[in-house]
Amino acid sequence: MNCRKIIKLISDYIDREIEEVKREMIEEHIKICKKCESILNTTEKTIKLSKVIYKNKKVPKRLEKILYYQIRIRYKK
Amino acid sequence: MNELELVEKAKSGDNKAFEELVKRTQNKIYNLGLKILGNKDDAADLLQETYIKAYESLPNFEGKSSFYTWLYRIATNFALMKLRKEKYKKISINEIKQASNGNYKLEISDWSNNPQIQYRNEELKEILNEAINSLPPKYKTIFILHDIEGLSLSEISEILSLSIPTIKTRIHRSRLYLREKLSEYFKKKGN
Numbered sequence: 001m002n003c004r005k006i007i008k009l010i011s012d013y014i015d016r017e018i019e020e021v022k023r024e025m026i027e028e029h030i031k032i033c034k035k036c037e038s039i040l041n042t043t044e045k046t047i048k049l050s051k052v053i054y055k056n057k058k059v060p061k062r063l064e065k066i067l068y069y070q071i072r073i074r075y076k077k
Numbered sequence: 078m079n080e081l082e083l084v085e086k087a088k089s090g091d092n093k094a095f096e097e098l099v100k101r102t103q104n105k106i107y108n109l110g111l112k113i114l115g116n117k118d119d120a121a122d123l124l125q126e127t128y129i130k131a132y133e134s135l136p137n138f139e140g141k142s143s144f145y146t147w148l149y150r151i152a153t154n155f156a157l158m159k160l161r162k163e164k165y166k167k168i169s170i171n172e173i174k175q176a177s178n179g180n181y182k183l184e185i186s187d188w189s190n191n192p193q194i195q196y197r198n199e200e201l202k203e204i205l206n207e208a209i210n211s212l213p214p215k216y217k218t219i220f221i222l223h224d225i226e227g228l229s230l231s232e233i234s235e236i237l238s239l240s241i242p243t244i245k246t247r248i249h250r251s252r253l254y255l256r257e258k259l260s261e262y263f264k265k266k267g268n
């Protein structure tokens with residue numbers, strides 16, 4: 001497989017959405033191709049970093065009040 | 078009480094049951110809004126619109142998908158509508174396709190072990206955040222649902238009514254585009 005094909009499969013490889021044969025081909029390829037190895041490593045890192053840039057927050061109390069008010073005024077009597 | 082029981086009760090007009098469902102899911106939906114829309118005001122709108130719509134369409138909820146997936150569907154539709162109306166610096170679909178095209182001159186230095194990568198590196202976070210925000214709406218939404226929120230391909234397929242291959246392509250392109258942006262950053266930093 002050439003680099004272009006490897007790069008196309010990188011996400012499937014990372015997500016383990018890949019056939020065994022192809023997975024092995026990728027692993028063989030990156031042993032000898034620095035370029036694809038770099039792209040794989042940095043893509044994985046990009047995903048990891050994306051996961052940590054957001055901190056989960058709680059709905060602020062004030063907003064929560066508004067939310068429940070908005071819902072309650074719609075209740076059928 | 079489990080979700081299914083609460084949904085059944087809420088459907089038959091038990092408002093307390095509906096409020097319990099809101100209580101259990103509100104933080105998830107709010108955070109989804111913050112991530113996709115990028116600011117508190119829009120996330121607050123998304124939160125309210127999602128539950129108002131959910132309350133109003135509850136009689137139509139058939140339970141084919143989970144309540145969560147159904148809520149996500151309402152919320153992401155709202156977010157997509159909002160994003161499409163907005164005028165912010167979005168990259169073109171072409172640009173994102175290029176970044177994932179093997180012919181394109183990809184940045185190939187391996188910065189994955191660069192000591193600059195620290196979760197406290199605010200500059201790096203900013204660059205990545207900006208890059209995520211500049212993704213076209215239909216890419217950004219999928220990237221966030223999959224890579225950040227951790228939803229499965231089939232869940233996303235249900236939420237957005239898209240085929241799994243389409244979703245995979247968009248995730249792949251988004252990742253490579255973001256990777257490219259980070260590579261540019263490390264190149265500037267002198268790796």
Ligand SMILES: [Zn+2]
Pocket residue numbers: 002003006029033034035036037
């Ligand atoms: Zn290669």
